[in-house]
Amino acid sequence: MSLPEISTDRDWLEAYLDNGLLPAEREKLEKRLCLEDDLADLLVSIVNYEAVIQEWAALQATSSWSWSFQMPSRSSIRSLLLPAAKFIAAGLLLLTVTAASWVGIYYLAAPLFNKAPSTPIVTPTTLTTKSIAVVKMIFEGELRSQEILFVVNDPLKMNQQYHLEKGLLELEMNSGVKVVIEGPSTFQLLGLNNLRLLQGTITANVPHNAIGFTVNTPTIKVIDLGTQFGVHVNKEGTSEAHVFKGIVDCFAAEGEKTISSAKRLVKGESSKRQVGGELVQSDTKSEELFATCLRQQAGIKSLSGDIKFLPQMPASLGLCDFTDNNFMHLFVEQQELVLPKDVTCSVPVQNRPGRANEKQFKSGIIKKGTKVNVYFIHFDAHCFGHPNFSTEKTFFAAECSMVFKNKVLGILQTDGQLLRTDPFLGNPGTRYINDKTGQPGQPNVNRGADDTIRLPLDDRGINLNWNLSRKRIIGADSMRVIVATQK
Amino acid sequence: MTTGSFTQAQGARLILQHRAPLYGYIYACMRNHADAEDVFQDVTVAVLESIKQLRKESEFFVWAREIAFRRLMSHVRKNQKETPLNPHVIAAMAEATDRAEQSSPFSQEREILLECLEKLPQQSRDLVLLRYENSNQRLKEIARKEGLTTQAVYSKLKRIKEILRNCVSRNLLKETL
Numbered sequence: 001m002s003l004p005e006i007s008t009d010r011d012w013l014e015a016y017l018d019n020g021l022l023p024a025e026r027e028k029l030e031k032r033l034c035l036e037d038d039l040a041d042l043l044v045s046i047v048n049y050e051a052v053i054q055e056w057a058a059l060q061a062t063s064s065w066s067w068s069f070q071m072p073s074r075s076s077i078r079s080l081l082l083p084a085a086k087f088i089a090a091g092l093l094l095l096t097v098t099a100a101s102w103v104g105i106y107y108l109a110a111p112l113f114n115k116a117p118s119t120p121i122v123t124p125t126t127l128t129t130k131s132i133a134v135v136k137m138i139f140e141g142e143l144r145s146q147e148i149l150f151v152v153n154d155p156l157k158m159n160q161q162y163h164l165e166k167g168l169l170e171l172e173m174n175s176g177v178k179v180v181i182e183g184p185s186t187f188q189l190l191g192l193n194n195l196r197l198l199q200g201t202i203t204a205n206v207p208h209n210a211i212g213f214t215v216n217t218p219t220i221k222v223i224d225l226g227t228q229f230g231v232h233v234n235k236e237g238t239s240e241a242h243v244f245k246g247i248v249d250c251f252a253a254e255g256e257k258t259i260s261s262a263k264r265l266v267k268g269e270s271s272k273r274q275v276g277g278e279l280v281q282s283d284t285k286s287e288e289l290f291a292t293c294l295r296q297q298a299g300i301k302s303l304s305g306d307i308k309f310l311p312q313m314p315a316s317l318g319l320c321d322f323t324d325n326n327f328m329h330l331f332v333e334q335q336e337l338v339l340p341k342d343v344t345c346s347v348p349v350q351n352r353p354g355r356a357n358e359k360q361f362k363s364g365i366i367k368k369g370t371k372v373n374v375y376f377i378h379f380d381a382h383c384f385g386h387p388n389f390s391t392e393k394t395f396f397a398a399e400c401s402m403v404f405k406n407k408v409l410g411i412l413q414t415d416g417q418l419l420r421t422d423p424f425l426g427n428p429g430t431r432y433i434n435d436k437t438g439q440p441g442q443p444n445v446n447r448g449a450d451d452t453i454r455l456p457l458d459d460r461g462i463n464l465n466w467n468l469s470r471k472r473i474i475g476a477d478s479m480r481v482i483v484a485t486q487k
Numbered sequence: 488m489t490t491g492s493f494t495q496a497q498g499a500r501l502i503l504q505h506r507a508p509l510y511g512y513i514y515a516c517m518r519n520h521a522d523a524e525d526v527f528q529d530v531t532v533a534v535l536e537s538i539k540q541l542r543k544e545s546e547f548f549v550w551a552r553e554i555a556f557r558r559l560m561s562h563v564r565k566n567q568k569e570t571p572l573n574p575h576v577i578a579a580m581a582e583a584t585d586r587a588e589q590s591s592p593f594s595q596e597r598e599i600l601l602e603c604l605e606k607l608p609q610q611s612r613d614l615v616l617l618r619y620e621n622s623n624q625r626l627k628e629i630a631r632k633e634g635l636t637t638q639a640v641y642s643k644l645k646r647i648k649e650i651l652r653n654c655v656s657r658n659l660l661k662e663t664l
Binding site for chain 2: 011014016017018019030033034037040041043044045047048049050051052053054055056057058060208209211212214223225226247249262369
């Protein structure tokens with residue numbers, strides 16, 4: 001027995017849940033669970049508590065950093081009210097959908113469609129007083145409601161109409177949904193897990209405990225089934241939904257009323273509807289329509305030069321499988337990953353004076369348990385057999401800069417480092433090695449990047465100048481970048 | 488009591504309402520929060536996909552729990568080598584979970600437990616968060632971070648859970664009186 005103080009049945013069951021029993025002890029306890037109702041009932045009671053504590057901890061985590069900045073401002077006073085608001089949110093989460101219908105919100109949707117964005121909506125005061133989301137970030141824009149300016153950490157209220165003239169806004173709903181909104185956009189929060197987009201562009205990241213998150217627009221209604229998706233509404237009310245991960249159900253809608261059966265959309269699919277029309281597949285490229293929102297959601301502040309960000313990783317990044325002569329590509333492999341083990345990599349040299357040829361990186365370790373975002377940069381030119389392959393142009397150069405929200409903790413740039421970390425830092429749905437690169441464990445895999453890699457002084461970005469040759473050998477330039485998730 | 492054809496929005500509400508015992512059942516079988524969350528998400532999607540089959544709201548829990556049971560058994564078949572689960576325990580816990588929900592639904596206790604969690608002193612809250620937040624850290628890791636022995640962390644968590652149980656019992660009693 002590995003845990004101390006095991007004397008009661010409760011202790012045994014808790015040790016069982018912690019996987020802290022020896023195999024023989026576990027088998028004995030499992031046999032008892034099958035034979036003794038009282039013991040099984042006790043385990044039910046314990047796991048029910050565990051489920052609620054887990055739920056509570058997740059709820060705290062989703063808005064913990066909004067409490068951590070205690071500044072004597074209007075925002076901080078409001079943020080002091082957050083625990084209460086969140087508590088109410090937890091209790092009211094169950095009523096997310098029905099709350100909307102109690103106050104007859106939806107019937108207002110149709111007339112809203114033709115109204116100017118700033119038109120306030122009159123709703124029962126009992127619900128308008130509840131704050132159901134918090135502003136997490138505003139970038140190069142102003143968020144207003146009825147001429148009131150909102151700033152970071154301000155709570156947003158149910159049913160009030162908000163307008164973002166330009167720039168980017170990041171909200172966190174009390175349900176845990178993270179929404180990025182690109183201006184110009186006009187929206188309302190209809191409920192704890194429900195948003196109406198009257199015009200503009202949003203992307204939403206929905207954690208599993210907020211499944212059912214709904215976005216209403218003038219012409220469609222999108223219900224999330226655990227996913228990341230985007231919705232865009234143009235000035236005419238034509239709306240489209242695009243799925244980046246998971247599944248959503250999309251309905252043709254007029255106001256509250258859905259007027260079609262659900263069209264299920266999975267990763268990579270989209271649906272569009274104009275006023276009075278049918279739901280049809282959208283021909284807009286998701287990565288272009290939602291580029292700014294998706295970058296923000298991925299923790300990337302800006303990109304410049306010969307690089308493109310793609311929200312979805314391809315099925316294969318093996319040599320010659322994903323090629324482009326002109327651009328590097330940046331992908332997010334993992335977000336909010338808690339490192340399952342120490343990662344040996346190149347870490348930034350601290351307190352660099354900023355000289356031209358100074359050493360930028362040294363060998364180091366990022367500790368197990370650190371929460372990180374992992375990015376993959378890939379540069380691979382067209383190979384023999386590709387329609388655009390040329391025997392005349394065999395040298396390719398690309399130069400770019402990227403700025404992340406937080407500091408770069410380390411990079412993995414050699415074949416060995418990449419191979420060792422593919423299984424736990426890589427995207428599970430992507431194949432990194434193919435028969436052109438050899439098998440894992442073999443030398444000369446030839447995808448590591450050995451060209452110029454420079455860091456800005458604050459370590460919050462990376463500048464690359466990579467060259468690729470298609471003369472005698474086939475190889476790509478790739479690099480994995482590990483970035484902190486918190487300041 | 489709602490009867491008849493249920494919408495996905497109603498399904499989502501019912502899942503949220505019964506989240507604790509459903510998730511608890513899956514967790515009791517998986518004994519790992521990360522895996523339990525994955526299975527719970529699968530179950531949620533399956534429930535919403537087939538919500539039209541539900542006839543009465545009162546039948547929701549047992550129906551959804553049955554879906555969870557099937558998902559867990561499927562997990563047993565697919566992943567037996569990696570995560571050995573005992574199918575007999577999965578069946579026994581299904582019965583026990585149904586029994587508990589029928590005799591006394593957990594929803595009221597859940598609300599009170601959430602209130603009690605909010606009342607915990609900061610130090611206790613921090614420890615609970617460390618244990619449960621995202622990474623679900625093991626006792627050894629927490630002990631190392633906090634500069635305590637594993638036994639000390641275990642005892643503290645045990646004490647916090649005892650305080651929470653007492654808090655819930657007291658408040659349940661108050662509401663009964």
